[in-house]
Amino acid sequence: MSPADGCRLPRLMLMKATVLVPIPFRRRGKDTSHETSQVRLEREGRDEIDRITRAVEKVPWSVSLLQILWTAGPVTLLGAWGGYLLGYGRAPTADNYIFFISYTVITGATGIIANLVHQFTGARHAEKTTAKIERVIKALPDLLLTTRDLIVESLEGDARRREAAAMLLRKQDLSPEGVELAALELLDDRDSARIISQIDIYRRVGLHARIRDMIALYGETLEPQFQELAALAPEATDLLRARFTGQAPALQHGVSRDDNFIERVLAAIEQDDELLMTLQDVEEMLILAFELISGRQIPMLTFEYKGRWKLAQAFDALEQARARHRIAQATGLSRLKALMAYLAEQSGTLVEDSASGLRAEVLVERSRNAMDALAEQIQHLAKAVRSGQSQHRRALDHKAELLANAVRLHKQVSEAYEQVGRHHAQLLKMVERWERISHAQDSDGARLQLSPGRRGLRIREHVIELDDEAKAKVCKRLVKHLGSSEFDQHRRTTLGIERERRLSIGGGVSKRLAVEIALALEPHTHLSRPAVQRAINSTNAADFGQLEPNLSAAAKAAMGAAMVKEIEVDLSRPAEQLALALVRHYHVELEPEAIDFLVQHYGAREATLTMLSNYHASHAGTDTPNISYLSQRPPMVGKPHRDWYRALVKARRALGLKGGERR
Known part of the structure; x- marks a missing residue:
C-alpha cells in the first residue's frame, strides 16, 4: 500500500462510517406544521374569548372610585397643607395633621381592601364568564351538526339520500371521493358519478382544459339526468351541475340562506306554535348565532327622506305599506314551507322532502295530494277500528293527529295569502297618494332626488353585529338553556329509543333552542325589524363546514373568526334593489352623480342603473297606471277540503272522543 493510499484510508473509513450508521439512529426532521397551526388556532381563539370576557367583566365603579381616592390621598394631604397655609397664614396644627393623615390612611386602606376583594371575587366571575363563553362556542357547531343529522333522519327513502348528498356538495373542502359519493346518491349511476369526481380532480390542479374536454364529451349524457333530478331536488341539482362544470363552493361566497327563516322563527314565538318552524330554520339560526359571536358584520342599506313634512309623511306611509306588503308575501311562502316540512318529517305521507327551490304552485299541489291520501x-x-280491529287504534290516533296539524297549517297558509291581496290593495292606495303629492311638489320645483345635503333622499349604511359585551350577554343567556335539565335529558336519551320518539324529542328541543337564540339576539340586533331580516336574507352565511366536533372551544373560536372574515361584502345587489325602489315607487330620477356614487361605493352595475335612469324618459307624457306590485302571482290555495274534516270526525267517533275533546 502506497503512502498515498495510506493517506486516503482514513477518509474512506470516515465515509463508510458515515454511510453505515443504522437507520433507526438517524436524526429525522419532525413535521410540526400541523401542531404549529393547531397551537396558533388555540392561541388566537383563547385571545378572542379573553377579549369578550374583558368586555363584560369590567372593574366596578366603586373599586375604581376607591382607587382614585387612594391615589389622590397624598395629593389631598399636600393640598390641605398648602390651602391651610394660604388661608390661615400658618402651618396646620398637630390636630389638623392627625386628621388629614388619618383620612389618607383610612381611604387608602379601604381602597386596598376593596381591590383585594375584587381580585378574589372578580377573577372568579371572569373565570365563570369565560367558561360560559367557551361552552357556547364549543356547543353551537356541534349542535349544528346534530341538527343536520336530525334533518336527514326526518326524511325517508330517496329523499334522505338526496338531502345527505346536498349537504356533502355544500362542503368547500369535499374530497373527490366525497363528490363521487354525493353524485352516486343523487344520480344512482356509477359511471356518471366517476366522471364528476374526475372533473373535480382536474379542478383541484387547475386543468380547466381537460374539464372542458370532459364537459363536451359527457355533457349530452349527463344533462338528461340533471333535468330528471331537477324535478325532485332543484337545489341539489344546481350543486351537482356546478361540480360537473368544475366549480366548487368558495369560502368567500359562503352558502345561501333559507329565505325568511327569521320570520318563521318569530311567528312560532308569537303564535306559540313550533310547527311554524322547520328544522332548516333551526340550522339557520344556529349558523347566524355562531356568525355573530364570531364577529360577523352584516351590512344593511336603507334610505330616508328629510324635507317638506307633507312629502315626508307620504314617503313614510308608502314605505310602511311596502314593508307590510313584502312581509305578507314572505309570510305566505313561509307558511307553505312549514306545511311541506311538517308533512315531510312525518312517516307515511306522500311528501318525501320539502323540496326547497320548487315553485309555490307545485308545493301546494303536493301538500294537498298528501293530505287527500x-x-x-x-x-x-x-x-277497521269500528269493526273491532283494535290493533289499528294507535295508527288511527297518530294519523288523525297528523292530519289535524296539517289542516291547521293549511288554514294558516290560506289566511297568509289572503293577507297578500289586502296589503297589495293598501299599497296601491299609498302609491296613488304619493304620486299625487309628489307631482304637486314637482310642479312647485321641488323635484325629489338623491342629495348629499341635510335635506332630500339619503342612503344610510348600517351594520348588524354584536360588540364584545353583547356577545358575552348572548352567551350567558344561551348557556342557561344549554345547561337546562331538558337539554341534558335530550342528549342522554337520544340513543336507544325509537326513531319517531327521537325525532319528536330532538326536534322539540332544537326548535326551543332556536327560539332562545332569537330572543337572545333580539335586544342587540333587532331581528323583528323587516329591514334587518331583508339584510340578513340578502347575504350568504359563512361556511362552517370545516369545524369538527373534536376541536376545542379556542380552536372553534379562531376558525369561526377566520371564516367570517373570508366572506366578501357585496352590496351591489342591495344597492340596485334600492335604486329600483326609488325609481319605480318614488319617481326619483337617477342623476349621473347618483349613478357614479352607487357604482363606486357599492359596486352596482352601471348598465342596470343607466337603464333605470331612462325609466322616466320612457314614461314621459303618460299617466302611470296602477300596476301590480306582486313579485309573483300567489298560488290558489283555497279552503281546506271537506273530506279532511270528515276523516277527522270519523276518527274521533272511532276512537270514542267527543267533538270538542282533545287528544
Missing part, C-alpha cells in the same frame, strides 16, 4: 287512510283505519 292521509284523509283516505284515516277513513279506512276508522272503519
